[in-house]
Amino acid sequence: MAYYPIMLDIEDKRCLVVGGGKVAYRKIKSLLECGGKVTVIADKICDEVDELSKENKIDVIHRSYISGDAAGYFLVVAACDDARINELVANEAKERGILVNVADNLKLSSYIVPSVLRRKDLTIAVATGGKSPLLSRKIREELDKTIGERYEKLLDELSKAREEIKHQNLTIEEKIEIYENIIEKGEKI
Numbered sequence: 060m061a062y063y064p065i066m067l068d069i070e071d072k073r074c075l076v077v078g079g080g081k082v083a084y085r086k087i088k089s090l091l092e093c094g095g096k097v098t099v100i101a102d103k104i105c106d107e108v109d110e111l112s113k114e115n116k117i118d119v120i121h122r123s124y125i126s127g128d129a130a131g132y133f134l135v136v137a138a139c140d141d142a143r144i145n146e147l148v149a150n151e152a153k154e155r156g157i158l159v160n161v162a163d164n165l166k167l168s169s170y171i172v173p174s175v176l177r178r179k180d181l182t183i184a185v186a187t188g189g190k191s192p193l194l195s196r197k198i199r200e201e202l203d204k205t206i207g208e209r210y211e212k213l214l215d216e217l218s219k220a221r222e223e224i225k226h227q228n229l230t231i232e233e234k235i236e237i238y239e240n241i242i243e244k245g246e247k248i
């Protein structure tokens with residue numbers, strides 16, 4: 060079955076990351092970039108996670124995961140190096156209807172994290188259904204070379220034009236023609 064891609068609004072939402080190693084750090088960073096309020100539960104944390112804690116960007120609970128910890132969160136990431144704990148976290152999150160990503164187990168995950176390229180509001184997400192995360196990264200790096208910063212400007216222009224003509228008495232075809240002209244001009248930049 061194919062994955063259903065969505066763009067999730069996690070601003071000010073409580074997010075729990077279980078585990079404080081390298082993989083947890085990567086997931087924490089992307090949650091913070093999107094405004095998530097991150098709590099980490101881990102018996103050991105790596106230097107990068109410790110740094111975020113010292114900067115008051117995350118809350119850290121320095122202990123092992125205890126049954127029931129997942130309650131009350133909007134989203135949970137299980138990123139321990141202990142598969143049994145990750146499974147426990149996943150099951151407890153799912154019982155409560157909480158979205159859960161499990162770093163070492165695709166089948167237990169309700170969502171997977173794609174490789175992401177951003178140009179301000181333009182977001183390009185690449186995933187391989189868990190088959191090759193490395194390929195996702197490589198494709199993002201390729202896109203990074205070809206999707207230049209001019210797309211930011213182009214998107215700004217399109218957004219402005221869209222606001223201006225949204226409530227004008229034009230057909231959708233006429234509006235699309237205006238946008239296409241802007242894109243065509245943008246392609247020459």
Ligand SMILES: C[C@@]1(CC(=O)O)c2cc3[nH]c(cc4nc(cc5[nH]c(cc(n2)[C@H]1CCC(=O)O)[C@@](C)(CC(=O)O)[C@@H]5CCC(=O)O)C(CC(=O)O)=C4CCC(=O)O)c(CCC(=O)O)c3CC(=O)O
Pocket residue numbers: 085086089160161162163164165170171172173174175185186187188189190191192193194195196199
């Ligand atoms: C299923 C998924 C679950 C999830 O994490 O959501 C998952 C699972 C696993 N990853 C593993 C390994 C690696 N993961 C990376 C990197 C990334 N992994 C990410 C996502 C995902 N990884 C989801 C699927 C995404 C998809 O569909 O493609 C990215 C895109 C996003 C992010 O993490 O932020 C980020 C790149 C960010 C970027 O740079 O753009 C690298 C390369 C590197 O480190 O650079 C390697 C080593 C090379 C390799 O294995 O390919 C292992 C095996 C561990 C082992 O062998 O022990 C598992 C577990 C398993 O497969 O069971």
Ligand SMILES: NC(=O)C1=CN([C@@H]2O[C@H](COP(=O)(O)OP(=O)(O)OC[C@H]3O[C@@H](n4cnc5c(N)ncnc54)[C@H](O)[C@@H]3O)[C@@H](O)[C@H]2O)C=CC1
Pocket residue numbers: 077078079080081082083100101102103104105122123124138139140141144161162163192
């Ligand atoms: N999804 C992905 O992108 C990737 C996933 N992985 C998998 O992710 C997992 C984690 O990898 P790393 O971060 O490199 O490991 P790591 O060894 O750096 O960190 C493991 C963390 O789990 C914590 N932990 C272990 N048991 C715990 C418990 N009972 N309660 C709370 N915290 C606990 C440890 O304290 C530590 O902070 C591994 O299973 C690995 O195979 C690895 C590479 C990429």
